[in-house]
Amino acid sequence: MSFGSRQRAVLALLGALGLSLAGAVSPAGAADAPPGVPTQLFNGNRNCSTDADRPTYLWAGNGVVVEGIPGATADGSPVGVRYQVWPVADPSHTETVTQDRAVPGAESRGLLPDDMLTDGQTYAWRAQTMAGNTASDWTTPCYLTIDDTRPASAPAVTSPNYPPNQWNQGGDPVRFVLSAEGDDDVTGFQYSWTQPVPVIVLADIGDHGIPQPRDPYADSAHFVRADAPGGSATLDLVPPYSGGGILSVRALDRAFNVSETAVYRFLVSGTAPTVTPADPSPGFGDTTTFALRPDAGLQSRSPVVGYSVHVVGGPDGDRTFEVAAAADGTATAELTLDGITGERLDVTSRSANGWLSDPASWAVDYDTAPTVTSDVYPENDSGGGAGVTGAFTFTPKARGIVSYTYSFDAGPEVTVAAGADGAASIEWTPDSDGPSDLQVYATTRSGIQLVTYDYSFTVG
Template sequence: MSLGARPRAVLASLGTLGLALAAAASPASAAGGTPTTPTQLFNGYEHCSTDADRPSYRWAGDGLVVEGIPGITDTTGNSLVGVRYQAWPVTDPTRITTVTRDRVTPGVEAPATLPASALADGQTYAWQAQTVVGDAVSDWSAPCYVTADNTRPANAPTITSPNYPPDVWNEGGVPVEFTLSAGGVDDVEGFEFSWQSDLPVIGTSIGDHGVPQPVDPYSDTRYFKRADALGGSATLSLVPPTGSGPMRLWVRSLDRAYNGSAITSYTFRVNSAAPTVTPAVPQPEFGEPTEFTLRPDPGLQAKSPVESYSVRTVGGQDDRTFEVTAGPDGTATVTLALDGIYGENLQVTSSSANGWVSDKAWWGISYDTTPTVASDTYPENGSGGDVGVPGTFTFTPKVKDVVSYTYTFNNGDPEVTVPADAGHSASIDWTPAAEGWYDLTVHATTRSGIRLAPYVYSFTVD
């Protein structure tokens, strides 16, 4: 569990019961003014609790960071002060452990670490802080109460679902209801869950003046749920991240110190319920606007009306993802001009009113947008002509609206562009300067500027 990155405090442990600050560590020569009681008290980067009946719970296996902001009445210059922290078990106030942080800036958090050797697992402690300026000290702060909890929940939670049993294929369309139970561990406060095996890290960011900014993890309902009672259970209503196939939810229990149990998981299966995608014509022409009808899976529509579709185009000149609103019957239409020079496909998911997102429907088409190249003198994949013998090459389109052709011989020569005639074809005359094998590479360009797929026409000059 990460608690945020910050430098370790340099501290001097002064032992137990009434030990005073060492004179060598005194900041007396570095500060003037009257010390004031520290504020902004935190333990383990969480707010301190001043309620003895409701201590905070923190992991203290490597010690416990305590901190507060020291104060001084004279804040001019570069005054430095010290902070003294004292802690004791609430069951034995005579066993005092004292740690200090010396030569710190007033107005900035001054962390120090209570040693792990002074903090027994399961024991509740009180601690307080005071500002030190030479021989002058502030009043002690009100005590904070914290329980050292170094033991994670012994058992993983149990997971059940009343509407998506684990051993059969389930019909989707409604959120999955889960019940998470503590597995017999009486100090479980809540649960952490995710559709990914790597569960989120619980952390605390550090704000201005070094002040921790703790956030209740249970406020993030995407990943956390508090139990209905300590050691109790929690219910979840979740929409899976994908619409079909095997699904797995990962869960662990958290105690009051956010110690996590072993992770367990619940696996179930969901049948496909993708929408259907139907073009107005069976084979839409390249670049021609075509209407597509999107229809919901009947089972999904019956459970919760489909409200919209997410449509993604793949393979076109300007791939994009966009939303289409469905009508009352769950259907929708969208007009698209498919312009992928090798083909294009659509990926469509439906979204229901209850939040369910279906799996993807795929619809695709292939296009041959290469030009046709022909020559009587120099036939394709054959031999003909001779050095110095001119030949005519004719280019004709396979798609509409071609305005020009660009060609090169043997790929090393500069490209040449020629306009198409009224029938969208073009012819060139070419005379070889040497015998051998030649590759003529040609592509067409449309009126809208689309450079179509190239065609390689190979031949041999005798």
């Protein structure tokens, strides 16, 4: 007898079994109408398969949860759900799991214990709604195969154009060949540019507890099917980051059991662009044009179409902006330097095929704290005395200064306007002799508070 014929014979037997069980549950002449048949059937949070030739493969290490939404009764009386399971190879060996209390409209779960299920065996299960002395018809059987055995070994991972342990010119997608090496338990692969490889999520749980199964292979950025059980798959991938790369790969069976992880490491020669400012030594407040030029080797593989410019050190925090490239891959970016201690640019290029270069960095440091001078109270020295007034002059190191804010000996802050030349002068009379401290910072026309200068001296 062929496998298909055997399954049809089993189904006929199950139909007869269902009729006899239904008769035993619902006494003849019962006045109550039977409740509705359960709906929304799932096993292990995955869809019920009613095709005996295409069962759902499940890991049963902690048992298998079967579930369905019970049918309603005409009078709204309480309901329960009964689940039956049997080996397809021996349908006379039936086990029953009962959930006596179920919530109408919500999934009702039953656990098929792991000691009821044998690795490699195919089972059928069905459900019926119970209400008092009545029961619904049985659902159409669902079929599942227990797979508690993970793939025996990690997959083989090779690349014909980015060999491991040597430097490779970046720019082309990396071709990977993933192989199960004949292990016919393997039907696909999971891959990731991160380590460890993320946990596989096979379902979300929606309203009323209804599972929403996911097909992992729908996520082509992380999963790929083998061309046949035990076969292979080919990927062309662009690394999501610059520099060298690490691809982690696991083999998967039909139950999504995972193998050990294979790790493929490869090296990519530098592909950073060139960043050249028009002014080699700009200062605070200067607007400078930067010329961006692609790496020649990268440009020859796939033309650069744009640049990402990440600016570190601005007054409002780091920021990033994009610049489109000309046909030859070059571009210009104009930037006003407003970081109070300097700024750094990290520039990456983006090629037409999505390749990201490693970053090129350019940085400048400068001092924006004001210069402070005093004839009566010189810095790091002694002078004047209690009751002796001294003048302090604030001179800017940056353009566009409109005011200075200062305080003596951690006292209240005072703000004075700057003159047309950006300088200001104040007078101060100490109450007593001893060490003293003046802190002062300048504010620009655009409201940026520059670096504070700490001026120490001794009174007396």
